[in-house]
Amino acid sequence: MHSSAVFLIEFGAIILGLGLLGRFAGRFRFSPIPLYLLAGLAFGEGGLLPLGASEEFVAIGAEIGVILLLLMLGLEYTASDLVTNLKTQYPAGLVDACLNALPGAAMALLLGWGPVAAVVLAGVTWISSSGVIAKVMGDLGRLGNRETPVILSILVLEDLAMAVYLPILTALVAGVSLAAGSVTLAIALGVAGLVLFLAVRFGRVISRFVSSDDPEKLLLVVLGLTLLVAGIAQQLQVSAAVGAFLVGIALSGEVAEGAHNLLSPLRDLFAAVFFVFFGLHTDPASIPPVILPALALAVVTAGTKIATGYWAAKRAGISAKGRWRAGGTLVARGEFSIVIAGLAVTAGIEPALGPLATAYVLVLVIIGPLTARYTEPIATRLTARRGKSVPAVPADAEPPHGETLEPVDDGSVGRA
Numbered sequence: 500m501h502s503s504a505v506f507l508i509e510f511g512a513i514i515l516g517l518g519l520l521g522r523f524a525g526r527f528r529f530s531p532i533p534l535y536l537l538a539g540l541a542f543g544e545g546g547l548l549p550l551g552a553s554e555e556f557v558a559i560g561a562e563i564g565v566i567l568l569l570l571m572l573g574l575e576y577t578a579s580d581l582v583t584n585l586k587t588q589y590p591a592g593l594v595d596a597c598l599n600a601l602p603g604a605a606m607a608l609l610l611g612w613g614p615v616a617a618v619v620l621a622g623v624t625w626i627s628s629s630g631v632i633a634k635v636m637g638d639l640g641r642l643g644n645r646e647t648p649v650i651l652s653i654l655v656l657e658d659l660a661m662a663v664y665l666p667i668l669t670a671l672v673a674g675v676s677l678a679a680g681s682v683t684l685a686i687a688l689g690v691a692g693l694v695l696f697l698a699v700r701f702g703r704v705i706s707r708f709v710s711s712d713d714p715e716k717l718l719l720v721v722l723g724l725t726l727l728v729a730g731i732a733q734q735l736q737v738s739a740a741v742g743a744f745l746v747g748i749a750l751s752g753e754v755a756e757g758a759h760n761l762l763s764p765l766r767d768l769f770a771a772v773f774f775v776f777f778g779l780h781t782d783p784a785s786i787p788p789v790i791l792p793a794l795a796l797a798v799v800t801a802g803t804k805i806a807t808g809y810w811a812a813k814r815a816g817i818s819a820k821g822r823w824r825a826g827g828t829l830v831a832r833g834e835f836s837i838v839i840a841g842l843a844v845t846a847g848i849e850p851a852l853g854p855l856a857t858a859y860v861l862v863l864v865i866i867g868p869l870t871a872r873y874t875e876p877i878a879t880r881l882t883a884r885r886g887k888s889v890p891a892v893p894a895d896a897e898p899p900h901g902e903t904l905e906p907v908d909d910g911s912v913g914r915a
Contacts, residue, residue, distance in 0.1 A: 539779045
């Protein structure tokens, strides 16, 4: 009875604290993720007040948080949207992967952590935070901007890549053989392909089966189906997160919208618990030794994300201001970087990997909203200064042979 009371007190204090931190972050319009991570550091190993009785329950809640994050991500897209993005935007996805995964892999190898840790850190630096970016674009009123579809396409391709990357990572951190890892990847790709095929051909049938006018029944069916598929996927060594993502893709129309509205509060609750859990297992004393590599990696990969967005927007015909806005918006890392690092920490791959990932995400989740807001005006100002030394071109002058005059993009063009 005593341990039960302690558990309720501890877990209640965690939830209350998360709520207050979320309100504080909302008041100042920034992501609460760094505050959740700091809370975990404060109450974890080596923190101010280590928890005991509620840690096991927090671990289960954290796992549910990852599943719900990926489910909600899948609900954002239809199978046809994903197929279209693959066909039209794959070059941007390849550039994104090369520019942003390679610095993480190189840093792990330079630190002497080995090839498995290199694959992990590559994923940490590669994947942008869809949640933080969506919130930032909404706060800045850019959802209707011409560069927004480019940003969303890159995020969609990253999410699709997760469906392939996570099974590979799961096999690597589990230490399975090459043959077993190949079987795991083949199963993952086969299941993903089958789900996409079923979603395109029979999406309405699946949605009709799940659909219900009663919100309670819809919530229970969708949540139960997601946890069931995630568990089966994990049993097959595919990854529970990928299973949840595929369930989200398979649902469409009113069912997806209804499930999204019902599950959003649960997603926010358990995702916050997940970030706290990650912080709980990171000793604050282990962060100072890796702070310099984390800062160096943050600076490099902030630059590579800006370059990625600029290139992709230029390829789509967006003007210079929109290119800079696209690049600056993509800088934030967050939930998926922590999910990836969490797999390695749980498997005991490299003790310093968790602290470095924590410091890295803390830096970029704070810097990300700032780069989204200020990259374009700073780039415009620097370009204007440089242009003062260039002779002015008469208004009626024709552009050089083979070039076109770039259209003005003040952010309002193309708004919905």
